[in-house]
Amino acid sequence: MDNHALGKGPDADILEARRLKGDGSPWRERFFQLSLWASLAVGVVFLGSLLTYVVVEAWPRLDLRIVTNFPDIIDPSQAGAQSAIMGTIWVIAFTALYCLPVGFLTAIYLEEYAEPDRWWNRAVEINIQNLAAVPSIVYGILGLGIISRGLGFGQTVLTASLTLSLLVLPTVIIAAREAIRAVPQSIREASLALGATQWQTIWRQVLPAAVPGMATGSILALSRAIGEAAPLLLLGGLTFITFNPTGPDSPFTVLPIQIFNWISQSRAEFVSLAAAAIVILLVILLAMNSLAIWLRNRYSHRW
């Protein structure tokens, strides 16, 4: 009755009721659920065909040559990726050295010390969230303009690892914060009630409980750095390198860059070479991710 007064006819009532009740067609429900399921299946099928394709392409070259030999532009049958594999290890080791301490300390500050309603703490947080989504090539520009040419560190392992540590720092911070936040407040309160200072509480209670989570997150962040190629293209990573790095001041190449280099060659032999290097890269990533998952399951606390 009231609806008439509001200018809605009885037809509108019926339509509205029908809309809320739905057509009740089980077929529509079925179809909807099926299409949801299909959208996940696309990802699974894609992943499966990508991995299969890479392994099949790589098969003829998947032997020790890829590990023991150095890049060879003239004779692809003698080419390998040893300098790239060693370069990746050097660069990632230094990246971990720089970004993990800074990331952990920042996470401790934001979780344990910072008052969240202060504008500067909010600014730091928003800044980190934004940095996590800044395109990686922009970090390459930062590395090129400031670290490589501005500070004069040149096209070296040091420049590459400093750039990559800034790139993954937001990821490390966010993961470490989650691990610290997962430690229950009651543990802190108990420690403080026994007379421990704030830092004693953090060092002896919070951090030991949070370390497995922090380690897991850091390994995942570093595995992102291992696969990263774009910023290093700006830092001289594409130079033709046929020797292993000997220190932080060595020129370098890394696996993703070597892969990019081989993809860009027109000869067909280089395609299987690129695929073989991709297999090596994926195996390294798989090993790191398995380690992370193992750590998570082995040391995860249930409070």
Added chain:
Amino acid sequence: MTSTGIGRRAASGTTGFLKRSQPRYVEKAVRVLLIAASLVSVLTTVGIVIALIPPAAEFFGKVSFGDFITGTDWSPLFKPPHFGVLPLVTGTLMVTLIALLVAVPLGLGAAVYLSEYARPGVRTFFKPILEVLAGIPTVVYGFFALQAITPLLQDIWPGGEGPQVFNALSAGFVMGIMIIPTIASLSEDAMNAVPNDLRDGGFALGSSRMQVATRVVFPAALSGIAAAIMLGVSRAIGETMIVAVAAGGRPNLSFNPLEGMQTMTAFIAAAGIGDLPTGSIGYQTIFAVGALLFVMTLVMNLVSIRLVRKYRQVYE
């Protein structure tokens, strides 16, 4: 040190007993160290801005901003050079658009399924697969687009001329798959944050599962979903290796996805590989295009961060 403690205790009466007896240098030093570490991330942003502005400013001293932003010819290393950035911008937008056409429906479908339908066992199967998709290096996606997807498209293309060797379509498609995990996991978080009371209300009124998902949960999680899509757009605009490998290196003001086109990121990478001398106009173009890229993604990111805060405030 104890003596000063006792002395102070005597001076301040009984309440002083509970006061700390000595200045805690370790506590202070730790605090300073932690704040210093937090400044590194602030300095990163400052560093990016400092890296971008001077060379970009020098560039705009030689090329007018109007010519840069409206010019339709990008050939900075030719003679005479042209600095119209539009071909790079349209290349970026074309690839991004194709990626979103793939990633938004599939990502949202996956999120609705995981949040509203999947049993725990199904979740523990699909979640890691999405994580693996997110963890594959982008150069590998590029390889797959160039070596597998493009030939496949050329084979099955019905009539007419199929895609070129380098084309926006396969780069965009593969990029779309790459972005699915970003969109799916953020939207799923937003849908999980919707209180069950709302779902129960919907079911109590006789709604079906699909109606609850599409008419109750989806609208309630809309700001989070929008944030997820914005972040996906930002990732697509900033992605470099897929387009550098599979979309070609020729600036091309075209809206035909079957043609090759260069994106802003692919140009920056190509110019960076060239190892141009500091101070040359070619070197400065890296920073001019980089500044444009940074501003575009910054806007997307900030809108996305705001939207996430909004839904967190409503439901948490």
